[in-house]
Amino acid sequence: MPHLRVAASEQAFKKLFAKVVEKFVLEKSDSKDLGPFTAGYDIKIHLEGGSVDLRADNTVQVKELDIKWDRLNLSLGIDIPGFCIPGICLIPNPLGGCILETPEICLFDADPDISIVLPLGGLITSEISITGRLRTRYNVNADRPPDMDQWDAQLPDPKLTNTWQLFLDPQFVDIDLVDVADTVGDLLDDAIEAAVEALGVPDVIAGGLSAIVSLVRDVLDIGDDIQEWLSDLLGVSLGLENIIGQALIEHFVTDDPLFELEDPYPILDKAPNPNNKAVQPPLPDLVPVKLPIRDLTVSNNDVELVLEGNVG
Amino acid sequence: MAFTDHCDVFGAFHEDGFNRIIGHIRFQRPSMFNYATQAIADNPGLLCRPIEAHPRLNQHGNPLVTIIDPLPLPGTNFALNFSVQLVDVKIDFHPSSVVTLPAELAPLGVQRFALSLRVCAGIGCPPAQVVSDLIPPPPDPDADPNQPPPPPPPQVVLPPDQQLICVCLDAFAAGGLRFREYFQHFYLEPFIDRIEISDIQPADLESGIECVIDATLRLGFLPKLRILLEKMALDITDDVTISVQPKPVAVSPQVPNNPALEQDEVRAFIDLEVS
Numbered sequence: 001m002p003h004l005r006v007a008a009s010e011q012a013f014k015k016l017f018a019k020v021v022e023k024f025v026l027e028k029s030d031s032k033d034l035g036p037f038t039a040g041y042d043i044k045i046h047l048e049g050g051s052v053d054l055r056a057d058n059t060v061q062v063k064e065l066d067i068k069w070d071r072l073n074l075s076l077g078i079d080i081p082g083f084c085i086p087g088i089c090l091i092p093n094p095l096g097g098c099i100l101e102t103p104e105i106c107l108f109d110a111d112p113d114i115s116i117v118l119p120l121g122g123l124i125t126s127e128i129s130i131t132g133r134l135r136t137r138y139n140v141n142a143d144r145p146p147d148m149d150q151w152d153a154q155l156p157d158p159k160l161t162n163t164w165q166l167f168l169d170p171q172f173v174d175i176d177l178v179d180v181a182d183t184v185g186d187l188l189d190d191a192i193e194a195a196v197e198a199l200g201v202p203d204v205i206a207g208g209l210s211a212i213v214s215l216v217r218d219v220l221d222i223g224d225d226i227q228e229w230l231s232d233l234l235g236v237s238l239g240l241e242n243i244i245g246q247a248l249i250e251h252f253v254t255d256d257p258l259f260e261l262e263d264p265y266p267i268l269d270k271a272p273n274p275n276n277k278a279v280q281p282p283l284p285d286l287v288p289v290k291l292p293i294r295d296l297t298v299s300n301n302d303v304e305l306v307l308e309g310n311v312g
Numbered sequence: 313m314a315f316t317d318h319c320d321v322f323g324a325f326h327e328d329g330f331n332r333i334i335g336h337i338r339f340q341r342p343s344m345f346n347y348a349t350q351a352i353a354d355n356p357g358l359l360c361r362p363i364e365a366h367p368r369l370n371q372h373g374n375p376l377v378t379i380i381d382p383l384p385l386p387g388t389n390f391a392l393n394f395s396v397q398l399v400d401v402k403i404d405f406h407p408s409s410v411v412t413l414p415a416e417l418a419p420l421g422v423q424r425f426a427l428s429l430r431v432c433a434g435i436g437c438p439p440a441q442v443v444s445d446l447i448p449p450p451p452d453p454d455a456d457p458n459q460p461p462p463p464p465p466p467q468v469v470l471p472p473d474q475q476l477i478c479v480c481l482d483a484f485a486a487g488g489l490r491f492r493e494y495f496q497h498f499y500l501e502p503f504i505d506r507i508e509i510s511d512i513q514p515a516d517l518e519s520g521i522e523c524v525i526d527a528t529l530r531l532g533f534l535p536k537l538r539i540l541l542e543k544m545a546l547d548i549t550d551d552v553t554i555s556v557q558p559k560p561v562a563v564s565p566q567v568p569n570n571p572a573l574e575q576d577e578v579r580a581f582i583d584l585e586v587s
Contacts, residue, residue: 003329009316012584019554019586149368267333267539274343274378284373289340291333304316311332 002295002308009304010054017052021065026243031075034237036219038077038112041238044070050128056302059133059171067126074120074234077112078219080212114195114216118188123181124234132168134298134305138263139163150264151287164296164309165257180234185226192216264290264312318566319581321558327405327425327576334401337537340366344536346377348395351469352436352476353377360432360478361399382469383435389465390446393436393472398533399480401429405573416508417486423573424488424505431509431525432480436472443470482510483525489571489578491541491560498560499538500571500580504529541582557585 024047031040050065084106089098144153144160153160196212222229234240266288273283292312299306315322338345342365352358356376363376382391404410404427408420411428420426446468487504507526512518541558561567561581572579 001326001328003326003332005315005322005324007315007322009314009320012316012320015320015584015586016554016556023554149371151368151372268337268341268536271341271536273373273375275375283375286341286343286374287369287372289337291336301314303314304322306315311329311336 003310004293004308006307007304008307010052010302013052013054013060013305017050017062021047021050027071028243030238032238036221037079039233039238040075040077041234041240042071042073042075043240043243046070054300054302054305055131058299058301059131060168060300060305061129061131063129065128067128069121069124069126072120072124072234074118074230076114076116076118076220078114078116078216079112080108080114080215080219082106082108082113114192114199116188116191116195118184118191120180120184120187120230123184123187125176125179125181127174127176127179129172129174130168130170131172132170134258134300135167135169136296136298136307137165137167137257138296139165139257139260150290154262154266154288159262161262163257164261164263164293166259166261166298166307167257180227180230182227184230188222188226188230261293261296264292266290318564319561320584321582323580323582324577327403327410330403330405330578331410334403338401339364340369341374342369342376343374343378344533345398345401346395347380347397348377348434349382349393349436349469350379351393351472352395352434353379358434358436358472358476359395359397360434360476360480361397363397382467384467389467391467391469392438393469393476395432395434395476396528397432397434399430399432401427403427405576405578407576409576411484413484413486414508414510417484417506420486421505423569424486425502425573425578427485427487427504429483429485430480431483432478434476434478436470437477438470439473446470481512481521483522484508485526485529489573491571491580498541498558500541501538502534504534555587557587558582559585 025044026046027044029040029042031038046068048066048068051061051063053061053063055061084104087101087104089101091098091100093099140162141153141160144162148160150161153162192213196216199212220229268289270288271286273286276282294310294312296307296309298308315324342363346359346363348356348359353375356363359377365376369376377395380394380396383394384391402411403425404420405425406420406422408418408426411426413420413426413428417426485504485507487502489500489502491498492501493499504526507522507529509518509522509525512521541560543555543557559582561570561583563570567581570581572581
């Protein structure tokens, strides 16, 4: 029989999960130079829905957790290679030179030449579902010097104590982080045309607006599938999947533990030295009493999770 | 039936684990179990029982013993060194299987624990020659009776002989565990119903010693063993932390005892307030 058994009900998990969903908010902004253009984002997300389920096959399922984009502003900065149209001589001078000449026209010498901000907040949906098995692992703190004792190890910030860690080992992960609505294509096309119009390109430029719009699309490397391009831009090039992952998914599927238990575990706090005397400076406090935890295991059925372990 | 049918979190600790905990407390906080005057603390080899302690305690400035005042000799300014040690502490949750209780406490009641310990007391009886040398002379019969009396002499602690005179008594207690709230925090704390020591004569001497041990346990030792149901903080992101406050489940027909002492375990039924 194990020395220690702690069971947590599925109801307790649901309470914790509901509070995580309620309180989770992430705001972040950044930009990246992607060669021919720059892209930036300004996001604010929260969570809605979803459920957590302890299952009879010793797995835990987080299902259909929605990531709601309260704000997702994508900014694109396009720097079109500049060029100049030299002046044209309208009235040549028979003696040489030119009497009347049009001025030289230089285009696209700003950086960026075109700035587009796409408010995508309501047009992106994201959902995550994970099924995994809970596991324990003993983590020996690699930063702790070999001669450091258990009390000195708790002094630095972060602590250098060893820990028992509880992980969710994923068996099935379904992450749909950037699902772009169909209408985004039209939105992007309209934004590009508006931005190009705003440049005020003279009619003398061959091909006019349509040529520049085409140029902008080439610079952005937008193929036929705008949704796929945008998903790739947001998720991969701008790394939003990693950013959301750092804030959220790590808690479920990566090397970050769901929960850590210090080992040895303090059961009695530090206390004043019983030999203190009123007229003398205080003596060092009594160090906390710590219990070595051994053989920690975790399992679950459809109603509760059970942690079992021994005192070393 | 699930462990958590009537609570969010269920915790159970087997008596074998609890006895290991007591061992760790003794090893890491020996001053809870060993009391002695300064002279004995300075020379722990005099103690009735050697103290086994964590070798690094000394580096943290932690004492092996709690210093206590010497035992005054009535009518004198002299005092004796002495020590008291609690050794071989064992706990046994119902039903009784580890501790054999004396007849006065047996059988162990339901929802109760049995505690056995050995109390070793040592007295530093000074060498006879030292006592002889310190016998005060009579007052000077020729002294001026109108002179004010001299101030009382300071207390002198008599040096112990080469070793303490030691006596060890086996003590037993029956008690329980309860949740109690202090300062809006819940603690799991032990309490004692009754204590018995091995029979000694005369009976009133036994009763007197039992009184001393009982009061020492209730007032000094057991309060230091309270365990706080501590609020936990779960960091979700750098900015988002969820606070989990454990609270014991109220006693009800479904949870008739909380904490429960049964099947050699202490069992606690806890609900969580998440905020």
